[in-house]
Amino acid sequence: MTEVMIIGGGSGMGFALARVLVAEGTDVTIVGRSVERLDAARAELEQVGSGRVRTGRADIGREEDVAELFAGNRQVDHVAVTAADATGVYGPTALASTDMARSVLNTKLLGAWLVGKHAAGKVTGSLTFTSGINAYRPNGSNTIMAAANGGLASLASGLAIEMAPVRVNVISPGWVDTPIWNQLGMDKQAAFAELSQRLPARRIGTPDDIAQAFLAVMRNQFITATVLHVDGGHRLT
Numbered sequence: 001m002t003e004v005m006i007i008g009g010g011s012g013m014g015f016a017l018a019r020v021l022v023a024e025g026t027d028v029t030i031v032g033r034s035v036e037r038l039d040a041a042r043a044e045l046e047q048v049g050s051g052r053v054r055t056g057r058a059d060i061g062r063e064e065d066v067a068e069l070f071a072g073n074r075q076v077d078h079v080a081v082t083a084a085d086a087t088g089v090y091g092p093t094a095l096a097s098t099d100m101a102r103s104v105l106n107t108k109l110l111g112a113w114l115v116g117k118h119a120a121g122k123v124t125g126s127l128t129f130t131s132g133i134n135a136y137r138p139n140g141s142n143t144i145m146a147a148a149n150g151g152l153a154s155l156a157s158g159l160a161i162e163m164a165p166v167r168v169n170v171i172s173p174g175w176v177d178t179p180i181w182n183q184l185g186m187d188k189q190a191a192f193a194e195l196s197q198r199l200p201a202r203r204i205g206t207p208d209d210i211a212q213a214f215l216a217v218m219r220n221q222f223i224t225a226t227v228l229h230v231d232g233g234h235r236l237t
């Protein structure tokens with residue numbers, strides 16, 4: 001691998017993926033909305049290896065931003081998408097704001113579609129989206145996020161046909177300790193201690209667990225139109 005773009009790479013799972021890649025000498029472009037977050041991530045990544053680190057400011061929900069990411073002649077080997085804004089998603093549908101629902105669909109599902117649209121002809125190896133366990137084990141909350149996550153499997157299958165031989169896959173994480181939990185206003189460590197006992201793996205996932213899964217589907221040239229579950233056995237509970 002020589003160059004990977006990670007949309008959402010400024011933190012969490014995307015950052016963990018960038019870290020592994022840069023450490024092994026692969027060039028990365030990390031993309032997000034906050035320039036400060038991206039600059040801090042780049043400074044940290046530049047300490048871990050020889051891969052070149054670029055940053056790109058873009059909101060995945062805005063077509064002009066996504067088009068700009070792929071403008072010009074430069075090609076990338078792989079694109080990974082981890083971007084999601086989960087602000088306000090938790091709670092029953094009857095009480096949920098419709099603006100929040102549109103925002104979730106606009107960024108997580110339509111944003112992934114925009115990446116497929118504008119990365120066509122620019123990505124040579126693979127495109128990997130991130131869905132989530134709630135598509136497969138709905139919990140009576142954040143139902144719109146579950147719907148967006150479920151839709152990503154169908155989107156990846158369709159794009160795997162359209163973009164072939166570029167491969168298109170989905171990683172479906174279970175509970176993983178990343179900054180996204182900070183938006184939920186809970187005692188994260190207490191919650192994780194309780195949640196981990198429900199899982200066959202008896203622990204919460206780490207960002208690196210997910211990074212390794214991304215690498216597996218990027219590198220295995222016979223995996224396409226696949227959802228890889230990396231959830232500690234959560235679907236069995």
Ligand SMILES: NC(=O)c1ccc[n+]([C@@H]2O[C@H](COP(=O)([O-])OP(=O)(O)OC[C@H]3O[C@@H](n4cnc5c(N)ncnc54)[C@H](OP(=O)(O)O)[C@@H]3O)[C@@H](O)[C@H]2O)c1
Nearest residue numbers: 008011012013032033034059060083084132175176178180
């Ligand atoms: N952590 C879990 O337990 C878990 C479980 C299941 C699924 N997931 C999924 O895993 C993915 C990665 O999440 P994470 O846990 O690594 O969380 P995270 O640390 O919050 O990472 C999300 C990243 O996406 C970026 N982002 C958010 N909205 C964006 C937008 N509109 N355009 C471009 N970038 C945007 C954020 O940066 P900016 O704010 O600077 O844009 C941030 O760097 C998400 O799709 C999430 O739904 C997470």
